[in-house]
Amino acid sequence: xxxxxxxxxxxxxxxxxxxxxxxxxxxxxxxxxxxxxxxxxxxxxxxxxxxxxxxxxxxxxxxxxxxxxxxxxxxxxxxxxxxxxxxxxxxxxxxxxxxxxxxxxxxxxxxxxxxxxxxxxxxxxxxxxxxxxxxxxxxxxxxxxxxxxxxxxxxxxxxxxxxxxxxxxxxxxxxxxxxxxxxxxxxxxxxxxxxxxxxxxxxxxxxxxxxxxxxxxxxxxxxxxxxxxxxxxxxxxxxxxxxxxxxxxxxxxxxxxxxxxxxxxxxxxxxxxxxxxxxxxxxxxxxxxxxxxxxxxxxxxxxxxxxxxxxxxxxxxxxxxxxxxxxxxxxxxxxxxxxxxxxxxxxxxxxxxxxxxxxxxxxxxxxxxxxxxxxxxxxxxxxxxxxxxxxxxxxxxxxxxxxxxxxxxxxxxxxxxxxxxxxxxxxxxxxxxxxxxxxxxxxxxxxxxxxxxxxxxxxxxxxxxxxxxxxxxxxxxxxxxxxxxxxxxxxxxxxxxxxxxxxxxxxxxxxxxxxxxxxxxxxxxxxxxx
Numbered sequence: 001x002x003x004x005x006x007x008x009x010x011x012x013x014x015x016x017x018x019x020x021x022x023x024x025x026x027x028x029x030x031x032x033x034x035x036x037x038x039x040x041x042x043x044x045x046x047x048x049x050x051x052x053x054x055x056x057x058x059x060x061x062x063x064x065x066x067x068x069x070x071x072x073x074x075x076x077x078x079x080x081x082x083x084x085x086x087x088x089x090x091x092x093x094x095x096x097x098x099x100x101x102x103x104x105x106x107x108x109x110x111x112x113x114x115x116x117x118x119x120x121x122x123x124x125x126x127x128x129x130x131x132x133x134x135x136x137x138x139x140x141x142x143x144x145x146x147x148x149x150x151x152x153x154x155x156x157x158x159x160x161x162x163x164x165x166x167x168x169x170x171x172x173x174x175x176x177x178x179x180x181x182x183x184x185x186x187x188x189x190x191x192x193x194x195x196x197x198x199x200x201x202x203x204x205x206x207x208x209x210x211x212x213x214x215x216x217x218x219x220x221x222x223x224x225x226x227x228x229x230x231x232x233x234x235x236x237x238x239x240x241x242x243x244x245x246x247x248x249x250x251x252x253x254x255x256x257x258x259x260x261x262x263x264x265x266x267x268x269x270x271x272x273x274x275x276x277x278x279x280x281x282x283x284x285x286x287x288x289x290x291x292x293x294x295x296x297x298x299x300x301x302x303x304x305x306x307x308x309x310x311x312x313x314x315x316x317x318x319x320x321x322x323x324x325x326x327x328x329x330x331x332x333x334x335x336x337x338x339x340x341x342x343x344x345x346x347x348x349x350x351x352x353x354x355x356x357x358x359x360x361x362x363x364x365x366x367x368x369x370x371x372x373x374x375x376x377x378x379x380x381x382x383x384x385x386x387x388x389x390x391x392x393x394x395x396x397x398x399x400x401x402x403x404x405x406x407x408x409x410x411x412x413x414x415x416x417x418x419x420x421x422x423x424x425x426x427x428x429x430x431x432x433x434x435x436x437x438x439x440x441x442x443x444x445x446x447x448x449x450x451x452x453x454x455x456x457x458x459x460x461x462x463x464x465x466x467x468x469x470x471x472x473x474x475x476x477x478x479x480x481x482x483x484x485x486x487x488x489x490x491x492x493x494x495x496x497x498x499x500x501x502x503x504x505x506x507x508x509x510x511x512x513x514x515x516x517x518x519x520x521x522x523x524x525x526x527x528x529x530x
Contacts, residue, residue, distance in 0.1 A: 008010070011077075011079065011144075014029065016083065017430060018477055019477040019478060021244075021477075021478075021480045021481050022481060023439075023441055023480060023481055024481070025481060026279065026480070026481025026482060026483070027399055027481070034084055035082070035095075036081075036083075036099075036278055037081050037082045037091065037096075038077065038079060038080050038081060038082040038084045039077040039079050039080075039081050039105070039149065039152065039153070040077070040078050041076035041077060041078060041079055041148070041152060042076045042078065042377075043121045044075055044076075044152045044155065044501070045072065045075070045076045046070060046153060047152075047336060048076070048150065048151070048152065049072055049161065050071070050146060051151065051155075052069070052148075053063070053069060053070045053072065053145065056165070056315075059168055059285075060165060060230075061168065061213075061216075061469075062214070063140060063170065063213070063214060064140075064143055064147065064166050064167070064168050065332065067140070067143050067147075068095060068143065068144075068147050068148060068304070069143070069232075069233070070200055071144060071148060071251055074200065074454035076148075079101045079149070080102065080107040080223065081101065081190065082096070082099045082100065082101060082102060083099070083100050083101075084098055084099065084406075085098075085100050085125060086098075087100070088100030088101060088106075089101045093336065093530065094386050095454055096214065102147055104150075105144040105149070105153070107276045108145065108146070108149075108150040108153070109153075111133045112127055112160075115127065117512045119470045120278075127160050127161060128159055128161065128270070129161070130161065131163075132161055133163055133164040134162065134163045134164055134373070135163070135164060135165050135167070136163050136165075136166040136167075136168075137167060137168075138166065138168045138169075138236065139168060139169055139170075139171065140168050140170050140171065142168070143166065146163060146166050146168075147163070147166050148497075150163070151163055153516060165444070167213075167286035167287065169211060169212050169213055170211055170212035170213070170214065170215050170217070171454060172210070172211070172212045172216070172217055172218070172219055173219070173222050173306070174186065174187065174215075174218070174219050174220075174318075174399075175218070175219070175221070175396075175399065176218060176220075178274070179353050182402045182404075183403060184402040184403055184404055185399070185402075185403050185404075187219075187395075191398075191454045192248075195300075195394070195395065196391070199228075200346060201343075201344040201345065201346050201347045202224075202228050202232060202387075203224075204343060204344065204345075205227065205228075205232060205292070205343060205344060206219070206223070206224045206227050206228070207219070208288055208289060208292050208343055209227055209231075209289065209292055209293075210223065211288060211289050213227055213287065213288070213289055215287075218250055221392045221395045221396055221399075224258060224387070224390075224392070225384065225391075225392045228384065228386070229386050229387055230348060231296060232383075233384045233386050234346075234374060234384070234385070235296065235299050235300055235303050235530045236299040236303075237273070237382065237383040237384040238303060239299055239302045239303040239306060239329070239332075239333070239384065239444075240333050240336070240351055240354075240383055241380060241381075241382055242306060243302075243306065243326065243329040243330055243333055243462075244333075244354055244380035246311055246312065246326055246375070247326050247330060247377060248379075248380060250311070250315050250319070250322060250326070251326065253377045253378075253379075254375065254377065255327060255330055255371045255373055255374060255375040256322075256323035256324075256326055256327050256373065256378070257324075258323065258327040258373075258375040259320045259321070259323060259324045259347075260324070260325045264289075264305065264308070264309075265324060265328055266528075267324075268302070268305050268328055268332065269328065269331075270302060271297075271301050271370075272297055272298070272331060272332060272335050272367055272369075273366065273367030275294050275295070275298045275335075275339075276298075276339045276365075276366040277296060278291075278294045279291045279294045279339055279368060280337050280366075281364065282294065283342070284404055290341075292318075292343050295336070295339065295340050295343060297446075298332065298335065298336060298339075298404075299332075299336055301332075302329060302332035302333070302336070304330050305325070305328070305329065305332075309322075309325045311325050314354070319382040322426065327371075327373075327422065327489050328468075330355070330368045330371050330377075331357060331370075331371055332501065333351060333366065333371070334351075334355055334357060334365070334369075334370060334371050336348070336351065337349075337351035337352045337355060338352075338359065338360055338362075338365040339362070339366075340366070341359060347383055347384075347430070350381070350383060351383070352375060353378060353392060354378050354379070354381065355371065355377060355378070356369070356375065356376060356378050357370070358378055359496075373441060387423045405444065405465065411453075433487060433489070434487070434488040434489035434528075435486070435487060435488070435505075435525065435528065435529035435530075436459050436460070436485070436486050436488045436526060436527070436529065437459040437483060437484070437485060437486075437518075437523055437524075437525060437527040437528075437529065438459045438460070438477050438484050438486045438525050438526075439457065439458045439481060439482070439483055439525050440455050440456070440457055440458075440481065440482045440484060441456045441457070441458050441463065441480070441481075441485070442455075442456040442480065443457075443479055443480060444457050444475060445471060446467055446471075449471075450471060450472070451469045451470075451471050452467050452471055453467065453468055453470055453471045453473055453474070453476055453479075454466075454467050454471055454481075455467070455468055455479075457484060457504070458525050459488060459525060459526055460479070460487060460524065460525040460526020461526055464488075464501055464502050466486070466500070466504055467500065468500070468502065468503070468504045468506075470504070470506060470514050472514075473489070473513050473514040473515075476513070477511055482516060483516070483518045483522065483523070484504050484505070484518060485504070485516075485517045485518060486502050486503065486504060486505070486514055486516070487502060487503040487505065488502055490503050504516075507515040
């Protein structure tokens with residue numbers, strides 16, 4: 001878009017764009033002299049090298065550090081902090097009429113002003129005290145702004161702390177395609193809560209388990225179903241429920257006394273000490289997926305311990321052993337309820353309610369067996385229920401029925417033939433055609449097809465991608481903004497394995513060069529041809 005590449009993050013001058021045209025008018029931009037205010041990044045490059053490359057080489061995520069290093073290795077240049085726009089925050093200087101602040105100059109300053117709004121009497125301690133840590137949780141497309149531009153502004157001022165860490169995530173896709181609210185390719189939270197009532201924690205769990213912490217990842221409804229059924233239901237929920245039910249059955253819902261300990265008992269007690277410590281370390285380093293994996297390791301260990309000891313079989317012959325097994329299982333349930341609050345807050349509160357216990361601070365429960373002999377438990381209840389195939393299919397149907405196709409390519413015949421006389425048709429035959437005016441918003445060549453271009457065509461209420469055999473007549477960069485006439489109701493057809501859902505109307509001159517069929521004057525996209 002003339003400022004920064006959305007794919008690689010490279011900063012661009014509009015002068016570097018090849019054959020740029022307006023997607024609104026189809027016309028090339030006109031260069032004009034103007035005045036801007038610049039942030040002299042090159043002046044602060046030595047400080048940035050020390051701040052990032054030396055001080056945070058070991059504690060920043062590799063993807064964040066690597067992107068910053070690439071910027072610094074390529075050399076920093078002054079970057080304009082103003083824009084010629086009618087909307088935005090006006091530049092508060094003389095001779096700055098019509099100038100507004102660049103959004104990534106202004107927006108981070110909003111972090112500070114928001115703190116001042118919320119904490120008017122002590123906001124400065126959040127931004128100016130050395131014992132305060134500033135952490136930016138962002139996506140990878142905003143790394144440069146939070147690691148280079150905003151820190152430079154803070155450092156140049158001199159009175160503010162700079163970010164201590166920027167644990168940026170990569171991108172999370174949805175069913176193999178990029179999330180897009182404009183294309184309605186998204187899972188809307190308010191709709192999820194209606195369709196999946198009471199399952200807030202299940203979604204939190206799956207999103208954390210699939211979080212793109214180090215590389216792009218994919219959320220799929222089938223994976224959601226598998227993780228809920230195979231992990232939350234079959235492991236965590238099963239373990240807690242069986243432990244509670246057996247304690248009520250054999251010991252009237254009171255915590256039994258642990259007798260002599262076996263080697264397996266001691267191993268389980270050790271896990272209750274070590275796993276929360278590992279979780280703590282991983283969370284401190286912003287490795288939330290690993291922390292969640294640690295949490296489920298403890299749940300699996302408890303589930304296996306219970307299954308291996310089979311208290312439902314052993315009670316008749318060795319009730320003391322069953323007492324020990326259920327005591328330790330309850331202690332594991334308590335640890336799970338305490339250290340899982342960050343991931344499964346509602347679930348952990350339900351476990352604590354069943355255990356007749358309260359939430360504790362982290363250091364007050366790690367490795368401690370706090371459920372004493374004779375402690376009365378509350379009634380057991382199921383924590384999770386299985387997700388059925390019908391529920392998943394419903395979500396997939398909703399997703400695909402709402403999607404607006406913009407990205408996937410479609411194709412028509414690559415060969416362009418001389419027009420031939422056709423058989424006479426009636427008016428009714430002609431009226432069957434749905435001819436619509438559209439505008440080409442993007443274009444690119446089709447790989448291994450010299451005559452084909454992929455055209456993303458806006459038809460007013462939707463955008464389609466049509467592959468047309470016009471590459472020998474037009475270059476992709478020269479037809480952005482071009483108005484075209486589209487056969488919108490052409491039956492889909494598979495060409496090279498790709499479904500085509502429309503056709504661009506063209507005329508061919510005596511030299512075989514193709515020309516667009518278009519209105520004599522600009523007209524709104526979606527206008528019907530009759």
